[in-house]
Amino acid sequence: MTDPLDPTLEQWLARFRAPLVGLIASWGADWGAAEEIAMDTFAEAWLARERLRGDPADDHNAGPWLRGIAHNLHHARSRQLRRQRFEALPNDLPSPVPASDERLDVLRAAFARLRDDHQTIVRMFYLDETSTRDVAALLGLTPKAVESRLHTARAVLRQHVQRLLAAEGASR
Amino acid sequence: MTNDHNEDITAVEDRDLRALFAPRRPDAERFRAGVVERLRRAGGGGSAVAAARASSAWRERAASLLPALPPGTSLGSTLGSWLSLPALLVVSCGAAFWRGDRSLVAALRRARSTMARRQPSGVRGTFWQRNASWLRAGLVGVAFGALGWVVDLATIEDAVLAVLLGSMLVLVSRIGSLAAHHGAPTEAVGACVADVLLAAIFGLLVWNVASDGAASVGALGPAWWVLVWGQLLVQTLRYWQLHRFGLAAFWGLLAVGVGALIVGGLAAPSGRAVLREELATASPAGQDGPHWRALELCGEALRAAGEDLPDLSTLRRQMAAVVAAEPGPWPETWSAGARLGLITADQWRVLERTEYVGSYLPRLLIDRGRFNFFGHDRYQLEARLATGELSEGEREHLVARIEQSWPKAGAPNPGVDVGLALLCVQWLDRLGRGDLVTPRVPELRELLARLWVAPAAANHSRGAGGFAARAGDRASLLETIDAVELLVRIGPPPEVDLPALRTFLRQHVNGRVDGHEKQALACLVLLDAALHTPARGAWQWLVDERLLVGSLLLVVLSLRAVWFTRPLGAVGRGAQP
Numbered sequence: 124m125t126d127p128l129d130p131t132l133e134q135w136l137a138r139f140r141a142p143l144v145g146l147i148a149s150w151g152a153d154w155g156a157a158e159e160i161a162m163d164t165f166a167e168a169w170l171a172r173e174r175l176r177g178d179p180a181d182d183h184n185a186g187p188w189l190r191g192i193a194h195n196l197h198h199a200r201s202r203q204l205r206r207q208r209f210e211a212l213p214n215d216l217p218s219p220v221p222a223s224d225e226r227l228d229v230l231r232a233a234f235a236r237l238r239d240d241h242q243t244i245v246r247m248f249y250l251d252e253t254s255t256r257d258v259a260a261l262l263g264l265t266p267k268a269v270e271s272r273l274h275t276a277r278a279v280l281r282q283h284v285q286r287l288l289a290a291e292g293a294s295r
Numbered sequence: 296m297t298n299d300h301n302e303d304i305t306a307v308e309d310r311d312l313r314a315l316f317a318p319r320r321p322d323a324e325r326f327r328a329g330v331v332e333r334l335r336r337a338g339g340g341g342s343a344v345a346a347a348r349a350s351s352a353w354r355e356r357a358a359s360l361l362p363a364l365p366p367g368t369s370l371g372s373t374l375g376s377w378l379s380l381p382a383l384l385v386v387s388c389g390a391a392f393w394r395g396d397r398s399l400v401a402a403l404r405r406a407r408s409t410m411a412r413r414q415p416s417g418v419r420g421t422f423w424q425r426n427a428s429w430l431r432a433g434l435v436g437v438a439f440g441a442l443g444w445v446v447d448l449a450t451i452e453d454a455v456l457a458v459l460l461g462s463m464l465v466l467v468s469r470i471g472s473l474a475a476h477h478g479a480p481t482e483a484v485g486a487c488v489a490d491v492l493l494a495a496i497f498g499l500l501v502w503n504v505a506s507d508g509a510a511s512v513g514a515l516g517p518a519w520w521v522l523v524w525g526q527l528l529v530q531t532l533r534y535w536q537l538h539r540f541g542l543a544a545f546w547g548l549l550a551v552g553v554g555a556l557i558v559g560g561l562a563a564p565s566g567r568a569v570l571r572e573e574l575a576t577a578s579p580a581g582q583d584g585p586h587w588r589a590l591e592l593c594g595e596a597l598r599a600a601g602e603d604l605p606d607l608s609t610l611r612r613q614m615a616a617v618v619a620a621e622p623g624p625w626p627e628t629w630s631a632g633a634r635l636g637l638i639t640a641d642q643w644r645v646l647e648r649t650e651y652v653g654s655y656l657p658r659l660l661i662d663r664g665r666f667n668f669f670g671h672d673r674y675q676l677e678a679r680l681a682t683g684e685l686s687e688g689e690r691e692h693l694v695a696r697i698e699q700s701w702p703k704a705g706a707p708n709p710g711v712d713v714g715l716a717l718l719c720v721q722w723l724d725r726l727g728r729g730d731l732v733t734p735r736v737p738e739l740r741e742l743l744a745r746l747w748v749a750p751a752a753a754n755h756s757r758g759a760g761g762f763a764a765r766a767g768d769r770a771s772l773l774e775t776i777d778a779v780e781l782l783v784r785i786g787p788p789p790e791v792d793l794p795a796l797r798t799f800l801r802q803h804v805n806g807r808v809d810g811h812e813k814q815a816l817a818c819l820v821l822l823d824a825a826l827h828t829p830a831r832g833a834w835q836w837l838v839d840e841r842l843l844v845g846s847l848l849l850v851v852l853s854l855r856a857v858w859f860t861r862p863l864g865a866v867g868r869g870a871q872p
Contacts, residue, residue: 128327128330128331132330136323136326136327136330137323140321140323140326141320141321144319144321145316148319154319158321158326158329159329161321161326162326162329162330162333163333165330165333166330166333166334169330169334170334170765173764173773178624226311227311227314227315230307230311230312230315231315234315245312246316249309249312249313249315249316250316250319250320250321251316251320251321277307277312280307281307284307
């Protein structure tokens, strides 16, 4: 039996879980750590919601609120890791190793060549079934701006894929 | 790879990208369970942030040096309280002042009698030399302020007091050295004193900004102003001693101005007359919820004192204007209006047609189970009662929902308990079911005792003496105000130290200039009127106001240092034997 949560928190989890994990991963955390930090973020944000000015159910309030807390928690974790740099901290969540697939390997290599901001938007949007509205709320952008960036990122990604395939063809 | 395949892959479909990230996708159920687990842990022992605060390096160091105090120890009641950090710092400041003053005055007197004749050099120096004191003070101040990022801000008052204590020692040591080697003329001593005070002023300023204002303003504000005032007095005295009367008059005028501000601030407005005037003249904007809440508290305080409310026609007109002008989601405003009787039935009907009120109010009698809203939504019952009689069944429905809404210890929804408890109590009273509150009084007192931040608990100097949203957090003004309303209704638990609570509220009256200051003032009057809080003893006052006392001692020491000096030109003028 699952514990009941407030509807607003349920809504936060449903809408912002994946894009927030993607955003934290874009800041340099590995996937397992990003997920842990995102869980901490939702818990902290909910416990401290009295300090949130405005309606917690409103995108314009919840998005920056979650992003700010995630940013602080990520920094705190980074500082902790720097202090303990000689002791590798095990991740609480194992990061699954992606299965090898030729098609996805090319895409993965092309993704690695994208600019940071393009990588961020792609990570946030494609990690799960996410709407541009939710990504926009977390990034403080309009949904139109997110769509535009996604379009550009996909176009650049396509060019990288073409180049990679061309280079692969030439090498054979 | 075939050409067809290449064309296919270069299309970069959405499904490909989703497949790329699929192995990294967080599992929804596991993620949710992780969040629930974190909330449960926080309910038992504080959030991750609170836990980090509790285990901060500063506190660990302090704990290693100071004897442990049992949580909830009442200051002044045990020997242990005398060994708490605030008490030790107060005693140290007093001792430093007494010893420093004696040694400083003796050194300066000796220097005056033996100071060799010297002539002022008349060289004004380079820009850097002339402004060296400002630059030094600025650098030291910034470094001091930067400590705010390192030291746990919960101990900010004690940290600042420790720095003021250090400033006294530096002052005495530097002036003693000047007296021994250079005769301690006014020029040198004045510059030294100005350096020390400027460093403290800059430091407190930076610290205040760095610590995100609100909570620290009440604690640091008066001490900062006293230091500024002291700096102006020192400059006045310094130029007076140097017979530069124009400059002395300039600094003196500034000192008088700042002194008037400080006296005005310290003699913070209190008493019912202020509340009556506020109720009679205020006309806050609709969205100014804190001000409306303050007005609501003013009304409650006057009622608790057995006084009639003043003429509220100005407020009524303002409320009518707010309701008529496309009101927004302002629950505090409507709650205040309801409690002060400012909103008519017709106006409630207008509000019911607005998006915010209209989306919540109909659900009051339709929804089942516990309330999904908090203290600031108290207006809903008043709105329902104003626009029509509740049937017996509807009343029972509401009572049943209230009974399910009482805050429960360990529930995964901490942080709103006091507001929710207040809502339950007030609504039961309003529904004529105050009898249902009586059996809840022990658990409500237990709730208040759990959220009470005792002044001596874990050296929790700032944000102590009030109520916190969650056990283990610092006290907050808004929680404290709700808690005061609650304990006025149910009586205070023995753990709550009423004089300390009064001090907490008074600090916020001194330090804030917005609607929250007015709330604190009204709450103070409510507390006094309803519970007849006893006056603080001298020792308690000293510990509570230790930052102010420390800054005053530093200023007095600085003034005495300059007072006992003589300028170079005035010493040994003319032929000496």
